[in-house]
Every structure is written in structure tokens, then in C-alpha cells.
Amino acid sequence: MTISTPRSSRLGLRTTPQQDTVLRRAAKLANKSLTDFILDSACQVAEQTLLDQRLFLLDGEQAQAFVELLDRPVQDNPGLQDLLSRPAPWSN
Template identity: 75%
Template sequence: MTTAARSSRLGLRATPQQETVLRRAAEVSNKSMTEFILDSAYQAAERTLLDQRLFLATSSQSQALLSMLDRPEQDNPGLKDLFSRSAPWDT
């Protein structure tokens, strides 16, 4: 996560048991409750967004994709540049 100033407020309600577990986990992690919850939620959100693998395509779209994948590889300077950069979540 970046070190930008936090300007948005999030609110949530928890059961006493959930609060106890979150407090203990935050203490073990040497983080405040806010830090622990926000870091954990952010990591879960990133995983959820990065793990989107299902997409729908018509038969003709699927065939066009398979045809493109079967073509011989070609040099792609833009793609080479893209893959040489660090991922945004790694910086």
C-alpha cells in the first residue's frame, strides 16, 4: 500500500468474537486495529481482483482467440517494455 494520506473513512460492525480475534491478530502483528484490518482487507481485495479468470465468449470469439494463440510468435516491443516493469502492487 502507498504512504499517501488517508482521506476516506470506512465503517464496519463486528461481533464481540470477531473483535477479539481481530484485536489479538493485530497485537501479534504489532499493528493497530485499523492498520491490521485495512492491510488484511486490501490484500484480500487485491487477490480477489487479480484472480478473475472467468470470462464469457461466443463461439466465434473463442475460435478467433484460439486462432491468434496458434499463430507463430512475433516480436512485440510494447509487450516487452510492459513485462520489464515492476507490477504496481510490488512497488
């Protein structure tokens, strides 16, 4: 990940001596500054964590059951209708 805008936010980290050694050695091997290495690594994990919340994998049987649920006719849901008829909390 290349950051093209100036960095203005600051994060502080405390590490054990072993963690510090590992991070510094890995950054050196990657030809990156310690800051760039930590930021790149943390962002990769953060993006994967966010993707894991949107992507789910199903085997063939599970996929078929999921498709069948999606294909079922719409059912009346008074609770959902009530929720959707209320103004959004942030619009007040």
C-alpha cells in the same frame, strides 16, 4: 502495504464481539494498530480477488487446447465488428 498519503476516506464496520476479539488479538500479534491490520488484510484479499479475475491456471491438456484456439485463423465476426464500430458509451 504502507500508505504514504494521508487517509481521508472513512469506512465503518460492525463486528460481533468474537470478531472484534480475533481482530484485536491478531493486530496485536502483528504489531499493528487495529486499523492498519484490518486495512492491510482487506487490501491483500481485495488484490488477490482482482488478480483471480485475470489469472487462470490450466493443466497441460487445457493449455494445449487454449493455444490451439489462439492460433486458429481469424474468423469474420459481424456482431463484433458492429460492436466495435459503435462509439463507446462514455464518449457521448
